[in-house]
Amino acid sequence: MRKVNGITPTSANKQIFVVICHSHNFMRYYLPNRYDQVMISFPNLGPSAVQCAIESVKKGKKVAVIDKKAGVGGVCVHTGTIPSKTFRESVLHLSGYRHQGFYGKSYARDNITLKDILGRVNTVIANEMDVIQAQLKAARVDLIPGLARFENEHEVSVEGDSGQPTRLRGSKFLIACGTRPAHSPLVPVDGKVILDSDDILNYDTSKLPKSWIVVGAGVIGMEYASMLNVLPGINVTVVDGRSEILTFCDDEIVSSLKMEMRHNGARFLLGESIKSCEHFKNGVKVEFNSGKAMFAEALLYCVGRQANTGGLNLEAVGLSRNPRGLITVNEKYQTSHPHIYSAGDCIGAPSLASTSMEQGRLAACDMWSNKDQTTSQLESGNYPYGIYTIPEISMVGKTEQQLTKEGVNYAVGLAKFSELAKSQMGGDIKGTLKILFDPDTQKLLGVHAIGHGATEIIHIGQVAMAMDCTITYFRDAVFNYPTLAEGYRVAALNGLGRLTKEH
Numbered sequence: 001m002r003k004v005n006g007i008t009p010t011s012a013n014k015q016i017f018v019v020i021c022h023s024h025n026f027m028r029y030y031l032p033n034r035y036d037q038v039m040i041s042f043p044n045l046g047p048s049a050v051q052c053a054i055e056s057v058k059k060g061k062k063v064a065v066i067d068k069k070a071g072v073g074g075v076c077v078h079t080g081t082i083p084s085k086t087f088r089e090s091v092l093h094l095s096g097y098r099h100q101g102f103y104g105k106s107y108a109r110d111n112i113t114l115k116d117i118l119g120r121v122n123t124v125i126a127n128e129m130d131v132i133q134a135q136l137k138a139a140r141v142d143l144i145p146g147l148a149r150f151e152n153e154h155e156v157s158v159e160g161d162s163g164q165p166t167r168l169r170g171s172k173f174l175i176a177c178g179t180r181p182a183h184s185p186l187v188p189v190d191g192k193v194i195l196d197s198d199d200i201l202n203y204d205t206s207k208l209p210k211s212w213i214v215v216g217a218g219v220i221g222m223e224y225a226s227m228l229n230v231l232p233g234i235n236v237t238v239v240d241g242r243s244e245i246l247t248f249c250d251d252e253i254v255s256s257l258k259m260e261m262r263h264n265g266a267r268f269l270l271g272e273s274i275k276s277c278e279h280f281k282n283g284v285k286v287e288f289n290s291g292k293a294m295f296a297e298a299l300l301y302c303v304g305r306q307a308n309t310g311g312l313n314l315e316a317v318g319l320s321r322n323p324r325g326l327i328t329v330n331e332k333y334q335t336s337h338p339h340i341y342s343a344g345d346c347i348g349a350p351s352l353a354s355t356s357m358e359q360g361r362l363a364a365c366d367m368w369s370n371k372d373q374t375t376s377q378l379e380s381g382n383y384p385y386g387i388y389t390i391p392e393i394s395m396v397g398k399t400e401q402q403l404t405k406e407g408v409n410y411a412v413g414l415a416k417f418s419e420l421a422k423s424q425m426g427g428d429i430k431g432t433l434k435i436l437f438d439p440d441t442q443k444l445l446g447v448h449a450i451g452h453g454a455t456e457i458i459h460i461g462q463v464a465m466a467m468d469c470t471i472t473y474f475r476d477a478v479f480n481y482p483t484l485a486e487g488y489r490v491a492a493l494n495g496l497g498r499l500t501k502e503h
């Protein structure tokens with residue numbers, strides 16, 4: 001066997017190497033295409049591809065990953081989860097937001113620039129890439145840079161910088177190509193004044209625009225709007241075509257978010273549709289069909305995402321896409337070709353990094369017939385949502401409005417963060433933990449939280465729901481004190497107390 005770049009292509013338990021590359025410099029050497037049992041998971045190692053690749057390696061498979069950008073991590077690490085959540089940490093730190101209750105509004109650092117915020121973002125991205133790269137290196141997953149497209153049901157071609165496409169053959173495939181920001185001809189995104197959620201991370205200005213219109217009150221829009229809103233001297237207006245924001249969240253929690261954002265200066269223009277949007281002086285002017293018009297120094301456009309499935313030549317291999325470019329899969333993440341799987345954002349909701357990872361793992365378990373590990377709480381819907389607005393929101397299970405719609409009787413237990421010693425000490429006392437439970441069986445139906453730490457403490461509720469606990473578990477449990485987790489005991493006592501009063 002020939003040695004290439006010091007590496008000998010061996011074949012562990014008959015799983016044949018197709019690609020050998022040095023992940024650092026991407027020097028490549030390809031053996032001829034006479035191979036089987038190769039999973040080519042493409043593209044750019046987003047969370048679903050990483051988990052699928054690592055799970056497949058555990059099964060003794062040789063995995064190649066095609067990656068259109070030089071750098072692992074996908075949207076999650078480069079433009080989505082990791083940078084936006086680090087952006088938030090920077091904003092919280094620089095604005096001193098959580099400590100203003102003790103030290104006053106002037107506690108914020110002077111002249112906060114995007115450079116200050118993005119410095120932290122870029123450091124965390126680099127570290128995350130290093131972690132993933134190390135994991136893949138240890139697992140001997142081969143990274144192949146380039147743009148992938150199907151040539152037939154068992155082969156993909158990869159076009160890299162050299163221009164000469166390479167063909168790879170595999171027995172199993174995972175399509176995990178993710179999404180990109182959706183655009184509209186009405187709103188000319190230019191990356192300078194009119195931005196999408198990718199542009200804000202590459203924004204070439206040291207000065208933060210003082211006024212922002214954020215179009216789209218979905219998760220991305222609300223996260224960025226609430227971050228910008230706590231920076232000193234910045235005005236934010238949130239615009240959405242719908243009459244309500246974050247419609248999948250509990251109404252009471254959403255009302256608290258809006259109240260807190262309004263308190264910090266935000267304005268909401270809901271049920272509005274854009275008639276025109278154009279550059280105007282040093283900013284942007286938006287006219288609405290309702291007759292309103294407004295001006296801002298910058299506009300952030302976040303009205304949803306479009307799947308990156310266009311260039312994959314899926315039609316040629318008989319795979320169809322819906323109008324948003326999404327791929328249809330069955331409960332095992334198989335497309336209409338059983339050996340071609342798909343996972344992550346390109347198959348649609350819930351489109352989270354957390355659920356994408358699990359989909360990738362489950363796809364690998366099914367590919368390699370590891371039936372004993374294919375049980376997952378993903379199917380039962382017992383997974384949380386974490387919305388990193390300021391203040392943050394998290395939820396698991398049903399909302400009040402869902403239960404009402406389904407005709408389910410429920411009771412409520414509440415803990416106000418202002419009642420928790422831990423919140424008092426932290427200085428951020430605005431928050432609520434709300435437990436919805438069945439008043440007859442006392443089984444948990446949903447847990448909703450808003451406030452600092454919500455995305456962490458939600459997991460207690462998640463586990464309790466998975467274990468089919470009743471609310472009395474929280475009444476009887478002894479929690480560390482002082483903690484935010486203690487809110488579960490407070491909410492249980494509150495909920496059970498209300499029941500006693502009612503009976």
Ligand SMILES: Cc1cc2nc3c(=O)[nH]c(=O)nc-3n(C[C@H](O)[C@H](O)[C@H](O)COP(=O)(O)OP(=O)(O)OC[C@H]3O[C@@H](n4cnc5c(N)ncnc54)[C@H](O)[C@@H]3O)c2cc1C
Pocket residue numbers: 042043044045046047048049066067068069073074075076077079080081082084085146147148149176177178179197220308311312343344345346351352353354355356386388
């Ligand atoms: C701003 C933002 C914030 C988010 N915050 C959160 C959060 O807080 N929590 C959470 O759970 N989720 C969050 N998400 C969602 C999360 O990032 C996604 O669910 C997750 O990244 C999807 O993973 P994936 O496996 O589908 O691949 P992705 O991470 O989408 O990566 C796919 C990769 O494939 C590459 N690619 C596409 N086409 C090709 C091709 N033809 N050839 C080669 N490569 C190709 C793309 O360049 C991309 O890098 C956020 C998303 C965004 C946009």
Ligand SMILES: NC(=O)c1ccc[n+]([C@@H]2O[C@H](COP(=O)([O-])OP(=O)(O)OC[C@H]3O[C@@H](n4cnc5c(N)ncnc54)[C@H](O)[C@@H]3O)[C@@H](O)[C@H]2O)c1
Pocket residue numbers: 215216217218219220221223239240241242245246272273274302303304305350351352385386387388
């Ligand atoms: N913390 C998290 O888990 C997190 C964070 C960010 C993103 N994400 C994922 O990313 C996905 C995409 O997020 P998103 O916010 O881009 O999409 P979204 O679909 O959640 O929200 C888009 C919003 O834009 C509005 N809208 C659409 N067209 C419009 C128009 N022409 N004018 C005005 N408003 C319009 C919609 O009514 C909706 O409220 C989400 O589904 C989510 O799963 C998750």
